[in-house]
Amino acid sequence: MSSVAARSLLQASRPTVLRTAGRQIRLSSTASKTLSLKERLAELIPKEIENVKATRAAHGKKSFGPVVVDQLYGGMRGLPALIWDGSVLDADEGIRFRGKTIPECQELLPKAPGGSEPLPEGLFWLLVTGEIPTQAQVDALSKEWAARAALPEFVEEILDRCPPTLHPMSQFSLAVTALNHNSAFAKAYQDGIPKKDYWGPTFEDSMDLIAKLPNIAGRIYRNVFGTGKLPAIDATKDYSYNLATLLGFGENPAFVELMRLYITIHSDHEGGNVSAHTGKLVGSALSDPFLAYSAALNGLAGPLHGLANQEVLLWLKKMQSKIGEEPTDQEVKDYIWATLKGGQVVPGYGHAVLRKTDPRYTAQREFALKHLPEDKMFKLVGQIYNLVPDILLEAGKAKNPWPNVDAHSGVLLTHYGMDQMQFYTVLFGVSRAFGVAAQLIWDRALGAPLERPKSYSTAAIQKIFENKQ
Numbered sequence: 066m067s068s069v070a071a072r073s074l075l076q077a078s079r080p081t082v083l084r085t086a087g088r089q090i091r092l093s094s095t096a097s098k099t100l101s102l103k104e105r106l107a108e109l110i111p112k113e114i115e116n117v118k119a120t121r122a123a124h125g126k127k128s129f130g131p132v133v134v135d136q137l138y139g140g141m142r143g144l145p146a147l148i149w150d151g152s153v154l155d156a157d158e159g160i161r162f163r164g165k166t167i168p169e170c171q172e173l174l175p176k177a178p179g180g181s182e183p184l185p186e187g188l189f190w191l192l193v194t195g196e197i198p199t200q201a202q203v204d205a206l207s208k209e210w211a212a213r214a215a216l217p218e219f220v221e222e223i224l225d226r227c228p229p230t231l232h233p234m235s236q237f238s239l240a241v242t243a244l245n246h247n248s249a250f251a252k253a254y255q256d257g258i259p260k261k262d263y264w265g266p267t268f269e270d271s272m273d274l275i276a277k278l279p280n281i282a283g284r285i286y287r288n289v290f291g292t293g294k295l296p297a298i299d300a301t302k303d304y305s306y307n308l309a310t311l312l313g314f315g316e317n318p319a320f321v322e323l324m325r326l327y328i329t330i331h332s333d334h335e336g337g338n339v340s341a342h343t344g345k346l347v348g349s350a351l352s353d354p355f356l357a358y359s360a361a362l363n364g365l366a367g368p369l370h371g372l373a374n375q376e377v378l379l380w381l382k383k384m385q386s387k388i389g390e391e392p393t394d395q396e397v398k399d400y401i402w403a404t405l406k407g408g409q410v411v412p413g414y415g416h417a418v419l420r421k422t423d424p425r426y427t428a429q430r431e432f433a434l435k436h437l438p439e440d441k442m443f444k445l446v447g448q449i450y451n452l453v454p455d456i457l458l459e460a461g462k463a464k465n466p467w468p469n470v471d472a473h474s475g476v477l478l479t480h481y482g483m484d485q486m487q488f489y490t491v492l493f494g495v496s497r498a499f500g501v502a503a504q505l506i507w508d509r510a511l512g513a514p515l516e517r518p519k520s521y522s523t524a525a526i527q528k529i530f531e532n533k534q
């Protein structure tokens with residue numbers, strides 16, 4: 066294809082955009098405002114297939130810059146290797162979901178009656194379509210997820226048989242793996258579904274996956290921490306209300322609002338982070354969304370990734386028990402230095418991509434300023450924010466001395482009475498399913514191939530460069 070033809074194809078497949086106050090808002094046609102998510106997706110997929118074809122025709126053979134040997138040894142930092150349109154992470158600005166910052170999502174996405182935080186249903190719609198849904202479309206998603214929320218009895222039994230000493234993330238991963246028993250994709254594949262139709266059952270599985278997470282999370286929470294019988298899902302309420310209710314906090318409107326914000330900001334963080342990338346990698350083998358997401362959860366359960374929210378609270382609690390609830394700056398500084406000198410990381414600080422304060426941290430700080438300004442632990446978190454960056458800079462190792470999302474989430478949950486920090490990563494896991502599911506749907510729609518990068522031995526690297534400078 067000539068580059069002119071490729072350009073016109075690219076333009077033809079572009080959505081209508083409105084520029085307002087420096088923002089681009091993708092407009093859905095009036096007709097699309099009455100469609101379900103699956104119907105709208107079915108309209109968008111052929112256009113996006115052409116868009117990708119045109120992009121590859123125009124740029125497919127162009128170099129993306131050099132790869133240096135250090136990237137092979139250094140956890141592939143900065144290696145351009147993946148495509149995902151749902152969200153993009155800028156090192157200084159932080160995350161944008163389909164081009165929108167967190168404050169823009171807070172402003173533009175539909176809210177619950179009386180609420181001011183975005184409904185995660187709308188964020189999922191945005192991740193999948195690139196469009197802002199109507200209130201009616203979001204309400205329909207809430208209803209659909211409520212209708213799909215029930216767990217198979219054997220999955221409930223698996224969870225009920227887990228010893229309470231088994232980490233909630235392990236229980237979570239077990240339950241999600243077991244949901245593969247009823248996978249529409251696995252069945253359709255066995256029945257010989259053509260490749261172009263893969264996205265349909267992947268969509269169904271993804272919707273089931275997201276819908277069933279509140280029941281899994283609620284059951285784990287109640288089993289492990291002995292907080293009573295699980296109530297039923299309320300089909301007239303939104304996803305976050307139901308999640309909060311199953312956890313036992315639904316009567317507190319502020320906690321429900323927190324869940325809406327929490328899920329929205331934790332949903333996606335471009336494609337390369339451990340959980341998102343694991344989901345994509347495992348999905349590329351055509352493992353169904355349940356298998357792919359349980360693998361992603363196992364990555365999220367690592368202390369350098371999602372488990373950091375548990376680690377932050379443990380660290381804060383230990384700090385408070387050692388130096389009190391209202392320590393001086395010097396006492397806090399000494400504690401931070403003791404952590405570093407003990408060979409540990411300061412949890413909640415640093416990031417593989419970000420080089421400024423994470424806007425997900427800022428969004429949570431603003432929530433705290435609005436709802437719990439006098440909370441002692443919130444004040445301590447703010448005090449730490451004023452002290453850690455200079456100390457990490459002085460220590461001289463971390464490339465990013467600023468806080469990430471995990472530095473703030475636990476203090477909010479603790480404030481409302483959820484002080485069982487071993488559970489925190491489960492909430493991260495409920496949220497991250499939104500981004501991974503959206504990505505799996507698009508990977509199947511675009512026919513993404515099996516992932517298979519090349520690995521090298523150190524001997525091979527030495528040989529390649531033997532006689533070169």
Ligand code: CMX
Nearest residue numbers: 369370371373410411412413414415416417462463464465
């Ligand atoms: N405290 C102490 N040391 C830190 C540090 C921190 N918060 N952040 C980075 N460093 C150290 C690294 O351990 C590394 O040390 P070594 O050279 O001895 O291995 C050095 O600084 C360079 O690391 P980096 O390039 O700045 O960071 P990485 O990209 O390798 O790692 C991350 C990023 C997040 C794993 C790291 O900053 C960290 O361990 N932070 C604390 C754990 C945490 O908050 N994780 C959650 C991240 C967000 C999420 O995924 O949920």
